Amino acid sequence: MNSFLTSGLIHAAFWVVVGLTFGGAVLAVFPRKIVYNVLGLIVCLSGVAGLFLYLGSFFLALMQLLIYVGAICVAIVFAIMLSPPLHLEVPKRRMGKVVLSAGASGVFFVAIAAVIWKTVWHPAAERGADWxxxxxxxxxxxxxxxxxxxxxxxxxxxxxxxxxxxxxxxxxxx
Amino acid sequence: MMEAATNTGGDWLRLIVGLIVVLIFSQLNALFLVWLERKVAGHIQLRYGPMEVGPHGLLQTIVDGIKLVGKELITPFKADKKLFVIAPVLVFMPVLIPFLVLPFGPELIIRDMNVGLLLIFAFSTFSVLAILVGGWASNNKYALLGAMRSVAQNVAYEIPLLLSVMSVVLMVHSFKFSELVMAQHRVWFVFLQPVAAIIYFICATAETNRAPFDIPEAESELVAGFHTEYSGMRFGLFFLAEYTNMFIVSAVATSLFMGGWHGPFGWSLGIPGVIWFLAKTYFLLFVLMWFRWTFPRVRFDQLMNFSWKVLIPLSMLNLLVTALVVKFV
Missing domain, CATH: 1.20.5 (Single alpha-helices involved in coiled-coils or other helix-helix interfaces)
Incomplete structure (x- = not known):
């Protein structure tokens, strides 16, 4: 199926997908307009689908799109539609909340990174083909x-x- | 090495040619369907419909299209400019992807993927998102209301749609379109799975926002719903996407329930598969139009109740029975 994709092209596609995931995550956190946030989340989750595609599971990639983008994000957008209209002033971000949430996600990141670091990974003899x-x-x-x-x-x-x-x-x- | 290089070139060529053919086909299809819709509407209401431009008004939609391209693109002053411009592009992009896997004939599938059916449903949700973005970015209460209705409707009708398709997948043990069609070589699934077929068709009508389920753009209450603020070709893209979506749901119905490229009961009558496929698809499209000019629009609560209280339990029951029959019979 991937016969026309050379390995260089696949490598480039991998970094594009990583960029999409990361850029989407940044968009999901920083802009002050809540609709932009959720659109960022959609880009990010589609990027994750791209990662599944890179790993060779077309089925998982499609399920990621179907469930996370199609169901969860649509539900979030639906909830957001009930939020105050966009021409109103957005309330200011409170410093305490920002610090607290940054700390919480920092701790989470460190924990996950530590687990990945500590695990002894055995490289698979060959790349899994049957997904x-x-x-x-x-x-x-x-x-x-x-x-x-x-x-x-x-x-x-x-x-x-x-x-x-x-x-x-x-x-x-x- | 040389062989690999030419093979790569051939695949690229196939991809590009496929893309161009799909683009042209989707435009022509939309032009034809708009004309057909106006003709069907006319004849149902005992008038002729468009007659002036071309024989029986056949060129009317081309002229209309040129008019749309020439019109000014107006962006409302208080709209969210970026999202407002992106939304029509977003709505049109995902409708091209299903053409990759639609089985027009035994040899006429661009890529016969083993998850082809899932591909179509995974990308169909993107157009809902685009409608939402467009409706929200317009900063217009009618557009926003239309967008919200569209989401509620799509969430409700996607569930029975997928469940009804699942019962066919259970029978064939495959998501691959070629296998789904081959399994109907003798008997079409509309005879084996009549409940699933009816549920699928009702839900498909709702998913494409067609009357009697066209509450996202109910003219009598919401002006034009989510595309109220759109003009010119931006509006045209919404329209194009809607008619291409109609084609896709009908084509999926044809390949899942009406035997795809097979004739009835294994008689092909010497007619090539593509013709069978297109004839059945356009017949279903005609039925969709027939619905629109026959049934009055449903109210919002009727719409929701019908999906959550009738269609979802019924499709679950159908799936359960199918699973039991496949397992034990």
Missing amino acids: SIVTIGHLLLTRYDLVFELISLVLLVAIIGAILTTGFSRRLSS
Whole structure:
């Protein structure tokens, strides 16, 4: 399928995708207009889809687009539409909040980086080629079934949480 | 080495030619569909529709298109300029991608990917985002309301759409278009999966924002919905995207439920596959237009209730039954 892509071109595409992911992340954090933020998030998540593509799993890349861009970002945009109109003055960023959130994400970054640093990575003998849906399905239900079940637990908690929140807010408003 | 080089050149050439053909086809298709829509509307309402330019008004939309290109592009003073300009481009870009995988004939697929069906649905969500961006950036209450309705509608109808498609995928065990069509060599899936086919077609009508589900641009209440502030070719791009989207959903319906390039019950009658495919696709497009001029527009709450309370449970049930039948029969 990639017959017409030379290795140099693939390498260039990798850096483009990394740039998209990083640029999107910057856009998602810094501009003061909230719609720009969410569009940045969309660019960033599409970049992650590009990374999956680079790693050879077309299926995962498409699922990333379908779920993160198609479902989650659209839901976020929908919530944002209910925010105050754009011609109003945006409230100032409070210094304390900025420092706090920067610190929190710094700690998270350090933790993740430390884990990556400490892990002894065994380079695979050859680049994985078989990332078809069948392989992923088998792996999810055999080797990674605990992770799979955990994810469904998280989703279940989210659903119950959503039901509770709407229920409470409805009772409070009536 | 030499062989690899020529092969690379050939692939690039194929890609570029494919892209040009798709671009031209999408324009011609939109021109034809707009004309057809006006003709169908006319005849349903006992009038002729466009008659003046060309035989039976066939050149009317070309003239209209030239007019659109010549018109001034107006950007509202208080709009978000960057996003306002980007939105029409964003809406048109993703509608070209599905042509990569649509099976026009046994040999006429640009790339027969093994996740072809997913590709179409992954990129279809981008046009919703573009509508949102356009509606929000216009800084106009009608545009914003139209955009919000469009999102709510798309979120609601995407779920039964995907579930109904899934039941076909379960039967064939593949997302690959060529295999999905080959499985219907004898019997079309519209006979084996009638519920899924009907749900798919209803949801496709809603996903393309067509009447009776055209509340994002309901003329009688929202002026023109999300594209109220757009003029000239920017408006034209929204229109082009809508008609190309109609073609895509009909083409997907043809290849999933109506046998793709096969004739009914394995009789091809000596007609080439492409003709079968296009004939069925344009028939479905005609049905879409027929819907528009027959059913009155639904109210917003009716729309939401219909999806969440009828279509989603029904499509889940259909999927469950399909899974049980595939497993045990």
